[in-house]
Amino acid sequence: MSIVTVQLGQCGNQIGFEVFDALFRDSHCSQGLCSKRDNEAYQASCRERFFREEENGVPVARAVLVDMEPKVINQTLSKAAQSGRWNYGQHTSFCQKQGSGNNWAYGYSVHGPKHEESIMNLIQTEVEKCDSLSGFFIIMSMAGGTGSGLGAFVTQKLQDQYSSSLKMNQIIWPYGTGEVIVQNYNSILTLSHLYRSSDALLIHENDAVHKICAKRMNIKQISFRDLNRVLAHQLGSVFQPTYSEDSSFHYRRNPLDSETVGQACLMPRIFVWSLSATNLSFYPQTGDLMEHLVPHPEFKMLGVRNIPQMSAASLAYSTFTWAGLLKHLRQMLISSAKMEEGINWQVRPPLSGLPPIGKASAHKEHHFNTSLANLVVLRGREVHSADVEGFKDPALYTSWLEPVDAFSVWKTQRAFDKYEKSAALVSNSQLLVKPLDMIVGKAWNMFSSKAFIHQYTKFGMEEEDFLDSFALLEQVVASYGSLGP
């Protein structure tokens, strides 16, 4: 089942490139720590999902690149072509000469309708090249103009045209002290529109990724490229193939073995693989991720955590145990920590009937993060011995959902990106409530003094739209708040 990626704006295109690169590099990594057969199946699954075959054998990413300025797209395309290992398709990009000026309304109301047909045609072409479409992965930022406004528009059109396909939006949460003055307006408009038309919002905060780069990766001069690589690493650890918990650890014998193809049969090789790839119970579908994490329409925000994260130099000298990794990951979840350093170990799950230790009113930092649903992905050596019982504790979850429904775990022996063991957590919990609340508050302050509103209203937006967005996001904050005891 294939995923079509739509890279929107400067941010979306740069990140998209790093994601494909990370996925490709990992799938061709020789230090997989698993059998050759498993490795081949892993590689093939990854390729079918994110790449397609071309005649010259170089895999082509299943992606559509959209930006209003040509500079970043050209850079992205040339970087991919230079690597020689994988490439973007020939006619899969769309750009114009003029940007959106960080104006959400310009992206949504002007660029969107004007270029709707060209962009949707590009996507349609890419979809037709998939044997089976699992869904769309849309990478965009929230604070700019193109990624946010045009991204919201495109997601809405995808909802109209491909209503039965899944959609996940990868959203970059801007720095708290960002450079764009109206980034809060752009953010709330984006979030509220996406909440209506997307299935899942996978959110990465620039501040958090920046800290990981500084503290864990020991990078002195942090560039956007470093941030994007960390991000791509986190996404890759979620999206690469795995076994799901209940499927068996056997899989069909490799049908590409030429002796099994009968002489009377005239089918070409590629077709045989397509038929059996869909029978592979090797990896769970994207639908599984959605079904386990975001079925409720009010709770669509997902956060990603991945440990361990360290520079390649330190990696060579480190060893890990599953017990240690999982303990840290669990505490990161409970205390809403962004990385594995500086975790607040004081926060504990509430005992049933008693209020949580460190009441929220007095110590905001000790607030216990109640989860709605969690997914843990474990990759690496001896993964069967990993004990995830700590995540099945009912105290971690909201009262109306049992841990058996709320928690799922995916495992594979195959190591990811040279990390001997790595654990990722995709969490639908109160992790993002505080940042969201802050952005809504700041935007409201600006709105109540009508600052910069004319920039938006002159492109067809109305104050009503702003009010609707505020109302929806307040509702989201309230819903997530009500999860806790």
Next chain:
Amino acid sequence: MRRRRSRVEGAARALPEAVAALSRCLPAGPSPEIFRRAKFDRPEAAPVLWQLLLRVLSPLAANNTWTDLAPEAQACLVKSALGSQGYPRSVLLQFPDGSSQGSRELLLALSWLLARGPLLEQLLAQTRVQLGDQLPQWEAPTSPGPPAPFVEPKSPVDLRLVEWLMGRLRFRWRCLISSQQEQCILLSKIHLYTQGCHSQRSLGHLSVAETEMLRDPESGQQLLQALESENIRLEAALEWRRRELVFWQWMDTVLDTCSPETPAVTSQPTVLPAISEGGLGELESVKQELQALQEELREVSEPRRAAWEARVGGLGQGPEWSNSRKALQEAVQQELAALQGSWERSSTPGQPQRPHRLVRSKDGAPRPQGLQAAEVIRTLSAKEACLKKVLHQLQRQCQQELARLAGALPGLIWILPPEH
């Protein structure tokens, strides 16, 4: 004397053979001995017959999970299914679930089902071995099957949990649709690549089952075994048809052995349609009324049409109108088809469709038999339009009900979910 004795012996053999044939063509058919014990209401026959009835009544019983149910649950399901089919005898309902009483009543229920409709044919059709490719099931099942056992919730269920589960269902549904689309694409590829491989010229290409057979000899063996066992069942069914008279005569005796005070009038009314006594007379009057209405309609519409023509005059001609005219015509055709569909549906309730094999052929090639894909698409679009109409109607009713409720409680503000 000898002839009479051999005739009697022949008659004595006929019944067990008939019952044996019957049990060979039923799925998981019990031995004839069970039937005999059931006539005398023996307890050991009861659990077997409960299971048999469950398999026969539930269209989903093909997968074995149903037979893993506890006997109480099985009995409950069978009773509710029989009730929904209109089974007249209420004695069966009185036996507690899971007991081993009532094997004679179970036998009566089974023969009632057999007598009532083409049960054997339906069962055999369900387990047909398919050599060709089928479309995914596009006939909505006419009977909804037995309702799920009612489970009392331990505590009030949180609405958010219900919304969560609904969301999961919706995702599964969407995944199902994607899988079906994928299946169609792959089928199309197989058909394209195996053109010219089939021995039958009229078909031209292989189906998935045939391709799998060529690729993997083991599956060919399995297919052969499946076909052989299907043959056995079909032969048994034919034999049953020849001998079934004996069985019915025997069932009469079983009915006679039941206690005479079983009430003839049932507590639940049957759902079989009854034609009223004055039916024909009513039909006449309805026909006359219809004709009168048609006359009236014509009288009213003609002057209006003339007035409209006068107003519109020469408009509507010319090239720029042709597109909109075409679109209008299509829309009108769809509406008409939907109306027709809603009339036709009530007249032909669920005739089992003969399964069709999917065959890909070049355009224009003469096809003497079978349905064209275009026809099927038209039928399905008509059905879709009809169902959409019904959906909109129901939604309007819901909205009206909500509005009424909102009006009834002044002082309460209702926030309705956003329109999609």
